[in-house]
Amino acid sequence: MKEFFSFIRKEFRHIFRDRRTILIVLVMPIVQIILFGFAVSTEVHDARVDIVGDTGDPSVRQMVERIDRNPYLNVAAVYESVTEVAERFRAGKSDVAVCFERDFDERLHHYGKASVRVLGDGSDPNTAQMIVNYVNGVLSAVQGDLSATGGPQMASSPHVQYMYNPAVLSSYNFVPGVMGLILMLVCSMMTAISIVREKESGTMELLLVSPIRPMGVIISKAIPYLALSLVNLVTILLLSRFVLGVPLRGSLFLLSVVSVLFILASLGIGLLISVISSTQKTALLISGMGLTMPTMIFSGIIFPCESMPVILQYVSDIIPAKWYIIMVKKVMIEGVGFGYIYPEFLILLLMTVFLLVVSVRLFKRRL
Amino acid sequence: MGAIEVENVSKRYGNCQALEQVSLDIQAGEIYGLIGPDGAGKTTLFRILVTLLLPDNGSARVEGLDVVKDFMAIRRHIGYMPGRFSLYQDLTVAENLDFFATMFGTTITENYENIREIYSQIEPFRDRRAGKLSGGMKQKLALCCALVHRPSVLFLDEPTTGVDAVSRKDFWNMLYRIRESGVTILVSTPYMDEASLCDRISLIQKGHLIETGTPAAIVAQYPHRLFGVSGKPAYPLLKFLRRCPDLLRCFSFGSEHHVAVEPGTISPEQLQARIQAEGFSDVVVREIEPNIEDCFMELAKEERQES
Amino acid sequence: MNETENIIIVDKLTKKFGDFTAVDHISFEVHRGEIFGFLGANGAGKTTAMKILCGLSLPTSGGGTVNGYDLCREQEKIKRHIGYMSQKFSLYADLKVWENIRLFGGIYGLSGKRIRQKSDEMLHYLNMTDLRDELVGDLPLGWKQKLAFSIALIHQPAIVFLDEPTGGVDPETRRLFWDLICETAEGGTTIFVTTHYMDEAEYCDRVSIMVDGVIADLDSPAALKQHYQATDMDTVFRKLAYQAKRE
Numbered sequence: 073m074k075e076f077f078s079f080i081r082k083e084f085r086h087i088f089r090d091r092r093t094i095l096i097v098l099v100m101p102i103v104q105i106i107l108f109g110f111a112v113s114t115e116v117h118d119a120r121v122d123i124v125g126d127t128g129d130p131s132v133r134q135m136v137e138r139i140d141r142n143p144y145l146n147v148a149a150v151y152e153s154v155t156e157v158a159e160r161f162r163a164g165k166s167d168v169a170v171c172f173e174r175d176f177d178e179r180l181h182h183y184g185k186a187s188v189r190v191l192g193d194g195s196d197p198n199t200a201q202m203i204v205n206y207v208n209g210v211l212s213a214v215q216g217d218l219s220a221t222g223g224p225q226m227a228s229s230p231h232v233q234y235m236y237n238p239a240v241l242s243s244y245n246f247v248p249g250v251m252g253l254i255l256m257l258v259c260s261m262m263t264a265i266s267i268v269r270e271k272e273s274g275t276m277e278l279l280l281v282s283p284i285r286p287m288g289v290i291i292s293k294a295i296p297y298l299a300l301s302l303v304n305l306v307t308i309l310l311l312s313r314f315v316l317g318v319p320l321r322g323s324l325f326l327l328s329v330v331s332v333l334f335i336l337a338s339l340g341i342g343l344l345i346s347v348i349s350s351t352q353k354t355a356l357l358i359s360g361m362g363l364t365m366p367t368m369i370f371s372g373i374i375f376p377c378e379s380m381p382v383i384l385q386y387v388s389d390i391i392p393a394k395w396y397i398i399m400v401k402k403v404m405i406e407g408v409g410f411g412y413i414y415p416e417f418l419i420l421l422l423m424t425v426f427l428l429v430v431s432v433r434l435f436k437r438r439l
Numbered sequence: 440m441g442a443i444e445v446e447n448v449s450k451r452y453g454n455c456q457a458l459e460q461v462s463l464d465i466q467a468g469e470i471y472g473l474i475g476p477d478g479a480g481k482t483t484l485f486r487i488l489v490t491l492l493l494p495d496n497g498s499a500r501v502e503g504l505d506v507v508k509d510f511m512a513i514r515r516h517i518g519y520m521p522g523r524f525s526l527y528q529d530l531t532v533a534e535n536l537d538f539f540a541t542m543f544g545t546t547i548t549e550n551y552e553n554i555r556e557i558y559s560q561i562e563p564f565r566d567r568r569a570g571k572l573s574g575g576m577k578q579k580l581a582l583c584c585a586l587v588h589r590p591s592v593l594f595l596d597e598p599t600t601g602v603d604a605v606s607r608k609d610f611w612n613m614l615y616r617i618r619e620s621g622v623t624i625l626v627s628t629p630y631m632d633e634a635s636l637c638d639r640i641s642l643i644q645k646g647h648l649i650e651t652g653t654p655a656a657i658v659a660q661y662p663h664r665l666f667g668v669s670g671k672p673a674y675p676l677l678k679f680l681r682r683c684p685d686l687l688r689c690f691s692f693g694s695e696h697h698v699a700v701e702p703g704t705i706s707p708e709q710l711q712a713r714i715q716a717e718g719f720s721d722v723v724v725r726e727i728e729p730n731i732e733d734c735f736m737e738l739a740k741e742e743r744q745e746s
Numbered sequence: 747m748n749e750t751e752n753i754i755i756v757d758k759l760t761k762k763f764g765d766f767t768a769v770d771h772i773s774f775e776v777h778r779g780e781i782f783g784f785l786g787a788n789g790a791g792k793t794t795a796m797k798i799l800c801g802l803s804l805p806t807s808g809g810g811t812v813n814g815y816d817l818c819r820e821q822e823k824i825k826r827h828i829g830y831m832s833q834k835f836s837l838y839a840d841l842k843v844w845e846n847i848r849l850f851g852g853i854y855g856l857s858g859k860r861i862r863q864k865s866d867e868m869l870h871y872l873n874m875t876d877l878r879d880e881l882v883g884d885l886p887l888g889w890k891q892k893l894a895f896s897i898a899l900i901h902q903p904a905i906v907f908l909d910e911p912t913g914g915v916d917p918e919t920r921r922l923f924w925d926l927i928c929e930t931a932e933g934g935t936t937i938f939v940t941t942h943y944m945d946e947a948e949y950c951d952r953v954s955i956m957v958d959g960v961i962a963d964l965d966s967p968a969a970l971k972q973h974y975q976a977t978d979m980d981t982v983f984r985k986l987a988y989q990a991k992r993e
Binding site: 677735 | 928
């Protein structure tokens with residue numbers, strides 16, 4: 073047991089003496105959360121609204137005035153046709169366009185129905201969504217006023233459309249995604265590198281020749297990174313709750329259990345990488361290219377899995393992070409209990425057991 | 440019972456035969472040298488003996504324990520210093536030593552006497568990171584780490600490679616003191632001049648042991664007469680000597696050229712006269728005792744001719 | 747041109763790392779065409795000094811010239827006009843013999859025709875013509891070193907720096923390698939060599955021995971042995987290096 077603690081102490085020394093690494097490991101989650109978070113929570117001030125339509129039309133004019141009166145929205149320009157809007161977006165002169173149908177007032181009063189189109193600049197999806205929401209808010213307020221005064225029903229359910237990026241990201245997607253990514257990175261990459269470093273420096277030879285058992289080496293290697301990952305987990309949760317205001321609706325305990333399971337899976341992957349690579353560079357490349365990229369792509373952080381080709385969806389099924397992220401979303405944001413996540417939990421559990429067993433088996437007692 | 444017994448061990452990597460039918464018998468308490476150039480198979484044999492590699496054929500025992508079956512038991516009995524400096528560069532001297540002591544289930548204080556001689560020399564730097572030590576001190580630290588658990592057999596793989604002549608001398612003095620406490624030491628080196636410092640040696644070349652015995656016995660078996668020839672200018676003299684058909688072999692050894700001749704063919708005086716006749720100055724030819732390096736080259740040549 | 751023209755002139759060369767003086771005001775000359783042995787214990791400052799002479803590092807103070815080029819201002823020219831070979835990095839193991847020759851020939855700006863001609867000459871001289879399509883990594887160490895040495899000379903430099911060229915090589919190959927060095931020196935190339943084998947110091951025309959960042963002595967092996975009343979260079983070296991104070 074003494075050997076074991078001595079080993080763990082040694083691992084912590086390695087970690088804390090390598091200032092750059094510890095900085096990256098502890099600061100990376102903060103930076104990532106803040107970066108993604110700001111893309112999510114930027115307050116929109118003075119968004120520039122382009123109007124397309126006939127401002128001579130009384131109903132249109134009424135709505136334009138209401139938009140302009142909104143503290144967050146400013147009418148920037150008025151155009152006759154929608155073709156000019158794209159050019160304005162591209163030049164960065166406008167954030168959103170509201171397009172009123174021709175003869176809006178007449179249609180509204182005659183047919184009780186007229187259509188409005190809201191065009192958001194999808195190249196900056198989060199801001200766009202925010203602005204579109206404001207515009208929608210104004211439009212429905214006008215609609216509400218109209219119906220309250222017994223006027224004609226405006227069935228102008230606005231048709232919202234994003235240019236350039238039809239699949240819009242939900243802001244709450246990021247936090248679970250970043251959690252998955254960071255835990256994966258810290259656990260797999262750091263564990264793999266720390267083991268491979270011993271191989272490279274020749275100290276692994278000495279460890280193997282000592283009476284300590286391989287299982288002891290593995291566990292001692294894993295524990296410090298487990299601890300670091302838990303620190304990261306807490307940092308992320310605190311930041312997302314109190315800085316970004318992402319709700320934590322479900323049970324914190326359940327979230328922790330799920331996270332520890334995922335951390336163990338990542339440690340298994342890290343061990344596996346350390347077994348197959350003989351230099352730190354290889355380990356870094358495998359975990360960087362072979363792990364981070366697929367995790368980012370297939371786990372639904374960037375692209376929703378549902379919109380992928382079927383074959384790629386199958387590929388995404390073998391990425392542990394995917395299942396973890398699904399569970400985090402359900403627990404954190406939807407606030408459901410274990411009953412709703414047990415299929416995913418079971419899949420991740422099987423993956424973890426498989427990874428750990430295989431990697432411990434492959435870990436050599438000799439050179 | 441020998442401390443290390445090796446019987447017909449072979450090891451092959453792909454199409455490279457690293458060791459071929461190697462047999463050794465090393466007595467308890469002796470310093471045994473494995474002498475040979477890089478790539479001769481020294482490290483492979485070490486790794487098999489310290490249970491890091493499995494032999495393809497043959498068997499080996501350390502302290503009577505089989506290197507394949509009883510590998511965990513062997514690991515408690517041996518100290519190993521790999522060829523490269525293999526300690527944690529980011530840990531201090533004391534932390535490294537403490538760590539390796541604990542790994543073997545002991546403490547520095549418990550075995551302080553065992554390492555005192557060597558450790559006292561690096562103790563002033565106990566809080567310095569191992570990576571910041573000089574070559575000689577790194578070597579001393581590595582030796583301390585290998586000795587801290589009182590091993591009965593010590594494996595030192597090329598401990599003096601790349602180390603300067605002064606530190607090498609120091610190192611050998613330490614080995615003698617370790618031997619006094621009854622530890623068996625197997626040491627490998629590419630430096631032929633260190634061979635005479637061992638109790639017994641094996642010369643190894645291309646995975647074969649080409650000779651085994653005490654340094655004196657190996658030197659005694661040298662089959663030719665050997666002359667030390669010096670003269671000026673040295674390099675043209677060497678080329679001249681190589682052109683003489685009655686001289687067997689000729690190589691530079693520092694300030695002298697060593698010339699091997701068949702006994703009874705030519706005397707030192709005759710050779711001296713011949714060289715002087717060629718116009719070389721300061722010519723001295725004298726009969727000399729061969730050293731291990733002469734023997735190694737002779738044996739390596741015989742080995743080549745046989746195969 | 748005077749009789750012993752100096753190819754290296756070093757004057758009060760100093761290199762400090764923080765408050766540690768690795769090389770402390772060393773001054774010496776290397777004559778054109780000689781074999782100059784540069785000895786010293788580990789940590790005596792040999793490597794640091796050699797790096798400066800090869801144009802890889804700038805001195806903190808002092809200066810000098812290599813082949814007429816200034817150590818501080820003409821590093822690029824120095825690099826073009828010297829050959830360098832070290833035991834640690836010599837050739838690309840995953841390239842074939844001829845590919846290595848072509849690569850280094852190209853680096854030193856030889857024309858394609860010149861490289862082909864040089865490479866045929868070199869392989870013929872080394873008896874390696876049959877090995878031109880072998881991977882360098884598959885060659886025995888001795889061959890590798892001979893090849894590396896020849897490639898270091900591909901651009902016909904006036905001086906070649908050899909950093910422990912014979913470490914770990916078997917005794918015969920080591921001597922054959924020194925034959926090659928002597929042969930090259932006879933051709934007029936200056937050789938600047940470091941080694942841990944003290945018998946090799948004897949093959950040098952002159953040797954310098956560095957202790958604690960300064961040159962403790964510099965002379966021909968014979969003169970050194972006489973001065974220190976020693977029979978071999980090993981003893982000379984140990985007498986000098988034992989004076990070392992720093993660790």
